[in-house]
Amino acid sequence: MLQLNMWLVLFRDPQLQAAQLLNIHIPSLFSAIMIANVKLNYDVDVYSSSTPLREILEESWDDEDEYKKWLHDTRGMLSMLMRIVAVADPASASLLLQNTIYQKLSEHGSPPPSTPVTETSSSNLQIESLQVVCDNMLVALKPDQNVKAICEMLLSWVPPQVSEDNSTSHY
Amino acid sequence: MRTNSLRSAQPILIVRRITLLESMRHYWVADPSTLPRGIEAMLTYLTFTDPDNALQTQVRKKAGISLVTVSKKTAKLLVQHVAQLTEMSKTVLSNPSITAPQQVSERSERAFWETRAFLAMKCTKLLQT
Numbered sequence: 001m002l003q004l005n006m007w008l009v010l011f012r013d014p015q016l017q018a019a020q021l022l023n024i025h026i027p028s029l030f031s032a033i034m035i036a037n038v039k040l041n042y043d044v045d046v047y048s049s050s051t052p053l054r055e056i057l058e059e060s061w062d063d064e065d066e067y068k069k070w071l072h073d074t075r076g077m078l079s080m081l082m083r084i085v086a087v088a089d090p091a092s093a094s095l096l097l098q099n100t101i102y103q104k105l106s107e108h109g110s111p112p113p114s115t116p117v118t119e120t121s122s123s124n125l126q127i128e129s130l131q132v133v134c135d136n137m138l139v140a141l142k143p144d145q146n147v148k149a150i151c152e153m154l155l156s157w158v159p160p161q162v163s164e165d166n167s168t169s170h171y
Numbered sequence: 172m173r174t175n176s177l178r179s180a181q182p183i184l185i186v187r188r189i190t191l192l193e194s195m196r197h198y199w200v201a202d203p204s205t206l207p208r209g210i211e212a213m214l215t216y217l218t219f220t221d222p223d224n225a226l227q228t229q230v231r232k233k234a235g236i237s238l239v240t241v242s243k244k245t246a247k248l249l250v251q252h253v254a255q256l257t258e259m260s261k262t263v264l265s266n267p268s269i270t271a272p273q274q275v276s277e278r279s280e281r282a283f284w285e286t287r288a289f290l291a292m293k294c295t296k297l298l299q300t
Contacts, residue, residue: 118183148205
């Protein structure tokens with residue numbers, strides 16, 4: 001959160017903006033945000049995972065409510081940052097957004113019928129993380145080829161049908 | 172029970188799709204060429220059916236709310252599609268699942284009528300000017 005705050009301050013600095021010094025950092029900032037913005041599946045990731053990060057995660061928040069509050073604040077800040085980034089460098093912002101949406105949808109957009117998607121599945125969480133970024137960037141972005149491609153992508157993405165026959169054949 | 176949870180692979184992602192489509196409203200204001208397709212996609216989700224009642228409500232509710240959000244922003248652009256919209260609304264409202272009382276579709280239905288009323292209001296205003 002502190003980092004986001006720092007970026008916000010930097011992007012708002014009129015002198016830095018005028019010199020366009022920050023624009024080269026937008027791609028790495030964006031990819032870092034897209035990794036960090038995915039909501040944690042608190043029960044699984046914090047309480048019962050075996051990753052080395054577990055202890056840090058467990059120490060970071062008292063409980064799930066605390067985490068939700070933190071996430072809420074962070075996303076508020078993120079939405080502001082995304083608007084500023086989209087204004088600062090519209091061309092690379094729209095390209096980055098298009099690539100990210102394409103990547104997330106192709107990786108998580110059509111999960112196999114054997115893995116049911118619930119609120120806490122990774123497909124849901126991954127695609128959910130797009131919303132804040134997508135909505136706030138589009139507020140500030142001028143419509144161009146990339147935005148058009150995003151629109152086409154979303155219109156043609158239909159979540160996979162899971163038929164009754166499929167579901168019975170798997171069990 | 173298993174069959175239910177497996178069939179619900181779809182609804183949650185549909186909600187995500189509707190939300191992402193909703194954010195396209197900023198783009199549609201500038202380039203409405205794909206707007207009818209977006210509206211149509213959302214309208215069809217108003218009659219979405221799923222064995223799991225909670226998920227069905229979730230999708231319909233989201234579709235209704237998003238429809239209002241998008242149409243508030245793009246009302247002027249939708250005016251030229253009023254005839255089409257009326258046709259679509261007839262189809263949606265004649266769907267047996269949506270008119271039955273006690274059904275959870277009430278909220279999405281209300282959202283739908285709000286959209287229509289809002290459009291009608293905009294139309295009248297435009298005609299007056």
